[in-house]
Amino acid sequence: MPDAKQPLPPIVSNEEWEKALNQLLIKEKEATRARDALSAERRRLPMVKVKNDYLFQGEEGSVSFLDLFGGRRQLIVYHFMFAPDWKAGCDGCSWLADAMTHPAHLHARDTSLVMVSRAPYEKLAQYKKRMGWSMPWYSSFESDFNYDFGVTTADGERHGASVFLRDGNDVYRTYFTGARGVEYLGSLWTYLDLTPYGRQETWEDSPEGWPQTKPYVWNRRHDEYEL
Incomplete structure (x- = not known):
C-alpha cells in the first residue's frame, strides 16, 4: 500500500483521463516535429577540418584518430569525464554509458561510437570491467x-x-553538445540525429545527395546485419 502522505496525481474517470492524454499527445507531436526540424538544421551545419592527428591507447594498443572510425564515414565521440588522478569515472557519464545503444545499429548507418577519456588506459580498462561495458573506450592521456x-x-x-x-x-x-544536451542520448535514433547524415531515411529533410533509404528496410536485429 502506498504511503497516505505520498503525493499522487489526481484520480479521474477513464473518459477524463483519455481527454487529458489526447491533449498532451498533441503537444508531444508538436515537440517531435520541432525536434525533426532541429535535426534537419543540424545536418546543414558547416564543419571544420581537424588539422592535427592524435594517438590514443585502447584495447588494441596505440591507434590513430582515423582508426577510431573503424573504416566508417561518421564518428561520435563521447567525452567521458575521467581525469588521470581520479579513482573512478564520472557517475553521470557512467549513467550515459549504461544506456548506450548496441553498436551494430549505428554501424549499419556507417557510424561508429566510442568513448574517450584523459585517464591512462589501464584505469579505463579496470573501470570498464567493473561496470561490465563492451563499448570501445580510448585514452587520450598522451x-x-x-x-x-x-x-x-x-x-x-x-x-x-x-x-x-x-x-x-x-x-x-x-x-x-555538452551539459544537458547529452541527457536524451541512448537510442540509435538519438545518436544518428547528431550526425551530418542523420538517420539516412527518405522522410528526412536533408540536403540533396545525402545518403538515404526508405524507412524500415535497413534495420535488423543486431546479430542479423551483414558485416
Whole structure:
C-alpha cells in the first residue's frame, strides 16, 4: 500500500483521463516535429577540418584518430569525464554509458561510437570491467585531444559528445553538445540525429545527395546485419 502522505496525481474517470492524454499527445507531436526540424538544421551545419592527428591507447594498443572510425564515414565521440588522478569515472557519464545503444545499429548507418577519456588506459580498462561495458573506450592521456576539443580546461574536465565526418583521410568536426544536451542520448535514433547524415531515411529533410533509404528496410536485429 502506498504511503497516505505520498503525493499522487489526481484520480479521474477513464473518459477524463483519455481527454487529458489526447491533449498532451498533441503537444508531444508538436515537440517531435520541432525536434525533426532541429535535426534537419543540424545536418546543414558547416564543419571544420581537424588539422592535427592524435594517438590514443585502447584495447588494441596505440591507434590513430582515423582508426577510431573503424573504416566508417561518421564518428561520435563521447567525452567521458575521467581525469588521470581520479579513482573512478564520472557517475553521470557512467549513467550515459549504461544506456548506450548496441553498436551494430549505428554501424549499419556507417557510424561508429566510442568513448574517450584523459585517464591512462589501464584505469579505463579496470573501470570498464567493473561496470561490465563492451563499448570501445580510448585514452587520450598522451595527446592534446581533450584540450584541443575543449573538454579539459583550466577549470577541469567537461563531458560532451563530438561528431566527426571522414572524407578519405581528412577528418572534420561537425557538431558538439555538452551539459544537458547529452541527457536524451541512448537510442540509435538519438545518436544518428547528431550526425551530418542523420538517420539516412527518405522522410528526412536533408540536403540533396545525402545518403538515404526508405524507412524500415535497413534495420535488423543486431546479430542479423551483414558485416
